[in-house]
Amino acid sequence: MSETSRPAADIKAASExxxxxxxxxxxxxxxxxxxxxxxWHERWEDQKLYQxxxxxxxxxxxxxxxxxxxxxxxxxxxxxxxxxGSDVHGRLMSMQGYDVFEPMGFDAFGIHSENFAIKQGIHxxxxxxxxxxxxxxxxxxxxxxxxxxSHEVNTTDxxxxxxxxxxxxxxxxxxxxxxxxxxxxxxxxxxxxLADEQVINGHCERCGSLVERRWLEQWFLKxxxxxxxxxxxxxxxxWTERVKSLQRHWIGRSEGLEFxxxxxxxxxxxxxxxxxxxxxxxxMTFVALAPHHPLVAAITDPVYQKAVIAxxxxxxxxxxxxxxxxxxxxxGMYTPHPFTGERIPIWIADFVLEGYGAGAIMGxxxxxxxxxxxxxxxxxxxxxxxxxxxxxxxxxxxxxETFTSTGIVIDxxxxxxxxxxxxxxxxxxxxxxxxxxxxxxxxxLRDWLIxxxxxxxxxxxxxxxxxxxxxxxxxxxxxxxxxxxxxWMPTGTGVSPLAAIESFVHTTCPICGQPARRETDVSDNFxxxxxxxxxxxxxxxxxxxxxxxxxxxxxxxxxxxxxADHSVLHLMYVRFIAMALHDLGHISFSEPxxxxxxxxxxxxxxxxxxxxxxxxxxxxxxxxxxxADAFRVYLMFMGPYEMDGDFTDRGINGVVRFLDRIWQLxxxxxxxxxERPLEGEERRLLHLTIKRVSxxxxxxxxxxxxxxxxxxxxxxxRKPEQTRQDIETLITLxxxxxxxxxxxxxxxxxxxxxxxxxxxxxxxxDALQQESMILPIQINGRVRDRIQVASDTPEDxxxxxxxxxxxxxxxxxxxxxxxxxxxxxxxxxxxIN
Numbered sequence: 030m031s032e033t034s035r036p037a038a039d040i041k042a043a044s045e046x047x048x049x050x051x052x053x054x055x056x057x058x059x060x061x062x063x064x065x066x067x068x069w070h071e072r073w074e075d076q077k078l079y080q081x082x083x084x085x086x087x088x089x090x091x092x093x094x095x096x097x098x099x100x101x102x103x104x105x106x107x108x109x110x111x112x113x114g115s116d117v118h119g120r121l122m123s124m125q126g127y128d129v130f131e132p133m134g135f136d137a138f139g140i141h142s143e144n145f146a147i148k149q150g151i152h153x154x155x156x157x158x159x160x161x162x163x164x165x166x167x168x169x170x171x172x173x174x175x176x177x178x179s180h181e182v183n184t185t186d187x188x189x190x191x192x193x194x195x196x197x198x199x200x201x202x203x204x205x206x207x208x209x210x211x212x213x214x215x216x217x218x219x220x221x222x223l224a225d226e227q228v229i230n231g232h233c234e235r236c237g238s239l240v241e242r243r244w245l246e247q248w249f250l251k252x253x254x255x256x257x258x259x260x261x262x263x264x265x266x267x268w269t270e271r272v273k274s275l276q277r278h279w280i281g282r283s284e285g286l287e288f289x290x291x292x293x294x295x296x297x298x299x300x301x302x303x304x305x306x307x308x309x310x311x312x313m314t315f316v317a318l319a320p321h322h323p324l325v326a327a328i329t330d331p332v333y334q335k336a337v338i339a340x341x342x343x344x345x346x347x348x349x350x351x352x353x354x355x356x357x358x359x360x361g362m363y364t365p366h367p368f369t370g371e372r373i374p375i376w377i378a379d380f381v382l383e384g385y386g387a388g389a390i391m392g393x394x395x396x397x398x399x400x401x402x403x404x405x406x407x408x409x410x411x412x413x414x415x416x417x418x419x420x421x422x423x424x425x426x427x428x429x430e431t432f433t434s435t436g437i438v439i440d441x442x443x444x445x446x447x448x449x450x451x452x453x454x455x456x457x458x459x460x461x462x463x464x465x466x467x468x469x470x471x472x473x474l475r476d477w478l479i480x481x482x483x484x485x486x487x488x489x490x491x492x493x494x495x496x497x498x499x500x501x502x503x504x505x506x507x508x509x510x511x512x513x514x515x516x517w518m519p520t521g522t523g524v525s526p527l528a529a530i531e532s533f534v535h536t537t538c539p540i541c542g543q544p545a546r547r548e549t550d551v552s553d554n555f556x557x558x559x560x561x562x563x564x565x566x567x568x569x570x571x572x573x574x575x576x577x578x579x580x581x582x583x584x585x586x587x588x589x590x591x592x593a594d595h596s597v598l599h600l601m602y603v604r605f606i607a608m609a610l611h612d613l614g615h616i617s618f619s620e621p622x623x624x625x626x627x628x629x630x631x632x633x634x635x636x637x638x639x640x641x642x643x644x645x646x647x648x649x650x651x652x653x654x655x656x657a658d659a660f661r662v663y664l665m666f667m668g669p670y671e672m673d674g675d676f677t678d679r680g681i682n683g684v685v686r687f688l689d690r691i692w693q694l695x696x697x698x699x700x701x702x703x704e705r706p707l708e709g710e711e712r713r714l715l716h717l718t719i720k721r722v723s724x725x726x727x728x729x730x731x732x733x734x735x736x737x738x739x740x741x742x743x744x745x746x747r748k749p750e751q752t753r754q755d756i757e758t759l760i761t762l763x764x765x766x767x768x769x770x771x772x773x774x775x776x777x778x779x780x781x782x783x784x785x786x787x788x789x790x791x792x793x794x795d796a797l798q799q800e801s802m803i804l805p806i807q808i809n810g811r812v813r814d815r816i817q818v819a820s821d822t823p824e825d826x827x828x829x830x831x832x833x834x835x836x837x838x839x840x841x842x843x844x845x846x847x848x849x850x851x852x853x854x855x856x857x858x859x860x861i862n
Contacts, residue, residue, distance in 0.1 A: 050650040056682040060692040062656030065773040070170060078783060079131065079175040083566050086128035089583050092119035093562055093622070095591035095599065096134045096182075098141040099160035101149075104168045106638070106646035106664075106676065107592065111628045113661045114670050114729065115590035116174040120765035121726050122588075123175070124789040130583065131175050132565040134182035135161050138190070139554025140219050140235055143485035147518060153485040154513075157185060168649065173657040173768040175785070180568045184557035189564065190487035191508035192574035193557050196606070198490055198501045203613055205251045208491075208499060212321050212383050213478060215243040220519035222247060224478045224553065226279070226597045234598070242344065244321065245523050248489055248550065249476040252605045256280055256472040259604055262620055269627040269671060275596040281473025286457050287387060288466025290316060290364040292328050293372065300324060300364060300375070301387040303471060306396060307460075308452035311441035312414035314404065315392035316364055317357065317378040320344040322388045325377060330361025337377060344379045355380050355403045367465065368442060378403055394431070401431045414441050415449055477602065479553040484517040484526045486551030494538035494545040503539050509547070525549040558599060559606040562586055562621060575616070586622045593627035600625070626729055629673040631664075638676075646676060658767035659685050665731035665766055687739055688770060691763070694745065695756060695774045702753035702778075712796050714744050715758060719792040722762045731766070738762055753778075758790050799854075806831045807858040808840045816857075824851050831857040 073079060083089075094115040097108055116131065123129040137157050145160075146153035161183060169176065182189055200206040214223040218238040222245065227234045252259075260280045263273045285305035292298045300316060318325060320341050329337045340358040357378035364373050380399050381390055394404035395413040404411055417436045435449035444452045460466030480489070488509045490502035502509055512533045517526050527533055527549040538545040560574075566583045567576040575584075585607075591599070603621050611619040630637070633644045651660045663684040667674035707715055721737035741759060745751050757778065764771040764784045775784035799820040804827065806814045814836040818827055828849045831837060837859065844861035851857050 050647055052650065052654045052678075055654065055678050056685045057654060058656060058659055058685050058692075059689045060696075060770065062658065062769065066171070066173075066657060066769045069769050069772045070173075073175075073783075074178075076783075077179075078785065080177050080179055081128050081130045083130065083579050083583065086130075086582070088127045089587075090119075090122050090127035090129045091562075091566075091583050091586045091588075092122065092129050092131045093565075093586045093589040094131075094133070095589075095595060096136050096558070096561060097164065098139070099135050099137050099157060099164050100141055101145040101160065102645075102647075103160075103163055104648055106648050107631055109172055109648045109660070110631055110664050110674075111590060111592060112169075112174055113172060113664055114628050114731065115588075116172075117661075117665060117726065117731060117765045118588060118590065118729070119175055120768065120785060121789065123785065124761075124765070124787065126788065129175070130180075130566065131177060132180045132182075132568075133169060133174070133176045133178070134561060134565065135164065135184065136554060136558045136561070137161055137183050137185045138486045138551075138557055140221065140481075140483065140485075141554075143483060143519075144219065144236070146485070152517065154185075157485075168652075171652050171657055172648075173661060175768075180565050182561055182564050182568050184487075184554065184561070187508045187510060188571065190511075190557065192564065193487050193552065193560070194490040194502070194507050194509060195504060195574060196560060196610070197552065197556070198504065198507075199613055199615065200250060200609060201491070201501055203609070205254065205609055206248060207251065208246055208248050210244060210246050211249070211478075212242050213245050213247055215241045215245075215523075217241055217521070219483075220521040221482045222478060222480060224555070225475045226601070242321075243523065245480075247478055247480040248491075248548075248552075249478050250556075250605070252477045252601075253472060253474055255605050255608050256282070256474045257470075258608060258619075259474070259601065262604070266620065266625070267623065268625040269593065272593055272596040272600065272625065272627050275593070276601060279474060279597045279601065283471050283473075285469060285471065286460060286466055287469040288367065288460045290367065290373075290391075292375070293363045293365065295328060295362075298324070298328060300328070300389050302389045302391050303387040303469065304391050304393075306393065306449075306453075307456040308435070308438055308441075308444075308447075308449040309393045309396045309414055310391065310456060311368065311438075311444070312393040312395050312412045313366060313373060313391045314394060314410040314412055315374050315376055315400075315407075317376045317381045317390050317392050317403065318360075319381040319383040319388040320377050320379055321383055322377070322381075324389075325360070328360060328362050328375065333359060333361035340377060355399070355406050357403060357407060359407075367460075374409075376403075376407070396431055396433055398431050398433065412440070414439055477553075477605070479556050480550040481553055482523055482525045483519050483551060484511075484514060486554060487511065487557065488527065488533075489548040489550050489552050491548040492536055492538060492545045493548065494541065494543060496543065497538055497540050500539055500545070506539075511551070525551060527551070555599065555602050556606075559602040560610075562589075562603075563616070581617060584616070585618045585620060587624065589622040589625045590628060591625070592630070594630075596627070626671060628670055629668070631667075631674055631676050633676050635675060651681075655681065655685065656769070658770045659688055661768075662688065662735060662766050666735045668732055670729040670731050687742065688767065690742060690746070691759070692770065692774070694742075694751070695760075695777060698751075702756060703750060704753050707752060707754060709800060711744075711748065711755075713799060714741065715755065716792040716796040719758065719762065719790050720797065723789070723792065726765065734762075735766065760784060761787060761790055802854060804831070804854075805856045806834065806837055807856060808837065809860060810858065813837060813840050820854075824853075827851055828857060831859070 094112050119129045119131045142157045143153045146156045149156060197206060214228050216223055216233040216238055218236045219233060223233060228240050231240055233240055260282055263276060283305045285303055286307040287303045289299040290302055336358055337360060357376045360375045362375045364375055366373055392400045394401040394411040396415055415436045416439055438444050438447050438452040444455060457468050488511055490509045492500045492502060494500050512530050514526060514530055520526060534546050536545055536547055563575040566579045567573060570576045607621040608619045610616045638644050638646060663681045666684055718737050718741040722734045725734040745755055760771050760774050771784050801817055801819050803815055803817050805812045814834050816830055828851055841861055847860040847862055849859050
């Protein structure tokens with residue numbers, strides 16, 4: 030039996046979804062959603078309702094959502110929250126006349142899929158296929174999204190990763206991919222290297238293990254070449270601001286001084302130091318190098334060499350938190366202070382990073398928190414050289430904490446008395462004049478490490494020839510297929526399991542024909558997902574990674590929705606690859622997503638959802654018990670979509686009652702609906718509802734849009750007689766949020782077309798004007814009476830009418846009226862003394 034033809038029950042069992050949730054106390058809908066959900070989904074697919082003619086679309090609109098890892102547990106509630114929110118937007122744009130393309134696929138390579146395969150002892154190729162099937166057939170096709178499945182992509186498909194490998198080759202030929210020895214992040218549990226972005230507070234972002242440092246030959250993509258453009262472009266992007274802030278922080282641009290410091294007793298040997306605070310240079314009491322700085326061996330005093338080597342071997346794990354005690358070792362060597370000539374000790378310290386700045390820092394404990402902590406640990410001097418402009422604290426006063434602000438420079442020779450900014454510029458000028466330093470811009474961003482010593486990924490398409498070195502696989506030989514392997518478990522040796530497959534490793538050099546060997550590392554699955562949006566519209570094109578004509582018509586993406594947790598891990602990589610492909614002439618745009626909105630994170634009882642807390646929300650339970658519509662509407666109603674929302678079973682009941690009431694309102698009606706035109710207040714309330722929903726939905730204020738519909742339902746239920754216009758408008762407004770029930774009710778109203786194919790209702794601004802209004806009258810802020818006036822009554826007349834009511838006259842008698850305030854359309858306030 031093929032994996033794609035497995036019975037649904039077998040698929041579900043193989044994937045081990047989370048335990049079912051107790052639904053006690055939750056109200057089930059009175060309508061039979063099981064009767065129509067599957068029927069309408071099947072009809073949509075038969076009619077190809079959500080398939081767009083990509084070549085002939087008149088108003089293309091690309092609505093993208095981040096595709097999922099097909100994990101063991103299936104979709105979690107956070108996925109559904111993100112996907113439904115994106116789908117509501119896509120459905121709205123479609124009803125507003127756009128040709129909306131909303132594809133879906135699977136990010137199926139990588140550690141996430143392979144680790145579960147290891148746990149189950151099942152080959153990842155088999156298990157991943159089962160998980161993909163479960164995701165698609167048992168979950169994604171149930172939640173009511175308008176997915177166009179005819180353009181599904183799967184990163185494990187050779188026809189997909191052929192082009193992932195092709196992109197790597199374009200970067201390699203352009204000098205943007207290189208193999209080099211470097212200290213890398215090693216996850217001892219996953220037995221592979223990690224990019225800097227995949228290390229969170231010293232731990233693997235996937236499994237949580239404490240990450241180690243290793244020196245390995247690895248493939249890097251030169252994302253640092255684009256650091257400034259990645260930063261500059263953020264200003265013009267229409268993206269969620271918190272995502273842009275996170276990217277700015279990760280890129281980490283800093284301006285400072287890079288200068289040389291000699292090493293006592295070693296002629297022509299200098300340590301290159303970088304600092305963002307040249308104004309504090311007279312407070313330097315030590316210099317610290319990264320543990321594996323290339324100069325360590327050359328400058329260490331022989332007496333200290335054994336201790337230094339032992340320390341380097343010891344420092345193999347990243348810091349788990351910034352509060353950990355810092356460690357270091359003295360090299361036995363000194364460097365003369367560039368201004369005073371004082372002998373400054375040279376240390377090695379684990380808080381200094383190889384990749385940042387010059388891998389060496391000047392230690393100024395008085396004005397840097399890390400330097401201060403290190404100095405306290407090693408009993409090094411603390412010397413204050415900058416003080417606040419509004420204090421008289423003496424430089425001799427022992428510091429108990431750092432002063433990190435700018436201020437007035439003290440005890441700094443000729444620079445004393447200058448402001449920090451003045452001293453900064455003057456000291457930089459001095460170094461430049463003496464040709465021993467220069468102003469410099471540095472970035473926190475590191476080159477993207479893509480090598481993985483695992484099995485489950487696309488082989489990196491490089492061949493190593495004894496004479497020609499690293500040679501790209503010819504493009505007509507792509508894809509380099511991932512070979513079948515019985516022994517596919519990670520080795521933990523820094524070498525991929527592919528290295529043991531001789532038939533894969535041994536090949537010939539494309540240039541000279543000599544025996545050669547293949548690269549056995551596979552690429553990070555974040556490279557797979559860095560270009561998937563390009564492939565979706567061209568998924569059937571076997572000649573191009575992306576069809577030029579279709580790409581010009583549909584890209585860049587109009588709207589992308591996803592989690593803020595991908596702000597660095599995914600979105601930075603996507604932007605870098607787009608810029609590189611643009612510069613190489615492969616695409617016409619350099620930013621992939623015109624707009625990006627980050628959905629909030631769902632919590633339960635205020636706590637983050639996780640297995641360890643036992644509060645995992647399995648969406649299958651809610652889809653089974655409530656149906657897709659109630660689950661969708663509740664997720665969108667929890668709170669502002671771009672902010673975090675707290676999930677409660679109790680909160681769902683109100684949404685279920687709302688849908689039940691709509692169902693009852695429509696299905697209990699007998700005979701034909703009156704089609705009389707609406708006038709007066711009932712017309713105003715209808716158009717006010719259309720306005721509120723039409724304005725809130727495009728800006729992802731879904732909760733207030735739903736609240737407006739709930740309020741309008743209250744209005745309709747109080748009316749002696751509803752009209753066809755009342756009912757059809759409410760169903761149309763609700764359609765993007767609750768696609769199944771609205772489709773069913775639309776058909777029951779006698780329509781043969783789909784509600785999702787009708788035009789979005791517009792509102793008449795003139796209809797919003799009230800014929801009359803009731804205004805509360807306050808006296809010194811307390812309501813004492815009310816008046817009813819025509820909506821077009823002049824302000825003076827409203828004030829006059831408010832003053833002459835019997836109740837107002839009673840309260841103002843004998844008092845001086847200081848002023849009368851009219852808040853248009855809301856109230857009149859009379860201020861008396």
